[in-house]
Amino acid sequence: MSTQDQFPQPYSALVIGAGAGxxxxxxxxxxxxxxxxxxxxxxxxxxxxxxxxxxxxxxTAHGVAADVTDEASVRAAVDAAVARDGALHAVVNSAGIQGPLGTPSHEVEVADFERTLAVNLTAGLVIARAVVPHFLERGYGRIAHVASIAGKEGNPNMIGYSASKAGLIGMVKAQGKEYASHGITVNAVAPAVIRTPFLDTQPQDVLDYMFAKIPMGRAGTVDEVAEMLAFMVSPACSFTTGFTFDLSGGRATY
Ligand SMILES: NC(=O)c1ccc[n+]([C@@H]2O[C@H](COP(=O)([O-])OP(=O)(O)OC[C@H]3O[C@@H](n4cnc5c(N)ncnc54)[C@H](O)[C@@H]3O)[C@@H](O)[C@H]2O)c1
Structure with missing residues (x-):
């Protein structure tokens, strides 16, 4: 099979948070x-x-402005994809922010926490509201979110991030069941630390600490995450829904 065979033609995907990483x-x-x-x-x-x-x-690609906290802009992006490509088959949601970092819970401002939830968690609802009606019409659709190992394990002093990603994992479980009999799958991937420019700004002792928790002893790459997401939004991912795939170099074997 050539990699091209992974997707029937035509096949259209909206990738949100696709400006980086x-x-x-x-x-x-x-x-x-x-x-x-x-x-x-x-x-x-x-x-x-x-x-x-x-x-x-x-x-084939078109750039659009869309903010996952702005429902109208997400609907406009979905409508633009449908209008241009004739249909939309898949959505990948990689938009995310870290929120308050290095701050114990009792010092986190509620507004900062809520902002983190809006981008990392409520977006899952906003995206579903915009895209599921199109998928239901066709009887086919793929939704893949990028969660985090922080949502499984809880990163201390990252309460907004950890809680939002845990919430996203729960949302995926519920939505997966809701649309399971409609040809629509909803899944997530939970990466451990992935090598992006952000990592290059971290001191070596912080990197050593992070990598010590990962049996493979290294960060993942964006290509490794992309490969799994591509499978998750392909027709081949046909009997898995409501699931959060692991991508942690052996750290989270659950
Ligand atoms: N890099 C890692 O180590 C890692 C590990 C686990 C999970 N993740 C998750 O993967 C996703 C992508 O992370 P990344 O490392 O590529 O980050 P990144 O900062 O390189 O890219 C995130 C992109 O999302 C966009 N974005 C942010 N808020 C948005 C919003 N409200 N609406 C639309 N777009 C928005 C940003 O402009 C940026 O282009 C995030 O959800 C992150 O939490 C990353």
Whole structure:
């Protein structure tokens, strides 16, 4: 099977949070496999830059501005993808923020906590509201969210991040069951630390601490996450829904 065979033609995907990191890598990988990609990000310039790079590499991509905390903008991105590509088959949600870092719970401002929930958790509802009606019409759809090992294990002093990702894992379980008999799957992936530019800013002792928890002794790569997300939004991921896939170098074997 060539990688192109992973997706029937035509196949259209919306990747949100695709202006950088995991989302950008996923948009590029999908486009390289023949998927028409709508590259969405709250940073419109970043989205357009990624879309242009994909087009220059021979793929089909369009950049749009969409903020997962702004329902109208997410609906507009979905409608644009449907109008341009004739249909939408899949959504990858890689938009996320870390929220308050290094702060014990009793010092976290409620507003900062709620902002983290809005981007990392409520977005799962906003996206479902925008995209599921299209999927129900066709009797087919794939939704894949990027959660985090923080949602499984709880990272201390990252209460907003940990709680929002745990909530997302719960939301995926519920939505997976809701749409299981409609050809629609809803899954997530829970990566441990992934090598992005952010990691290059961390002191070596912090990296050593992080990697010591990972049996493979290293960070994952954005390409490894993209590969799993591509499977999750492909037709081949047909008997798994409501599930959070592990991507942690052996750290979380549950
Ligand atoms: N990098 C890691 O180690 C790691 C590990 C586990 C989980 N994750 C998760 O993976 C996802 C992507 O992380 P990344 O490392 O690629 O981050 P990143 O910061 O490189 O990319 C995130 C992208 O999301 C966009 N974004 C942020 N808020 C948005 C919003 N409200 N609406 C639309 N777009 C928005 C940003 O502009 C950015 O382009 C996040 O959900 C993150 O929590 C990352």
């Amino acid at each position: 995991i989302g950008a890598a996923t948009a590029s990988l999908l486009a390289g496999r023949g998927v028409a990609v709508t590259v969405a990000d709250r940073d419109a310039d970043a989205a357009e830059t990624v879309a242009r790079e994909i087009r220059e590499a021979g793929g």
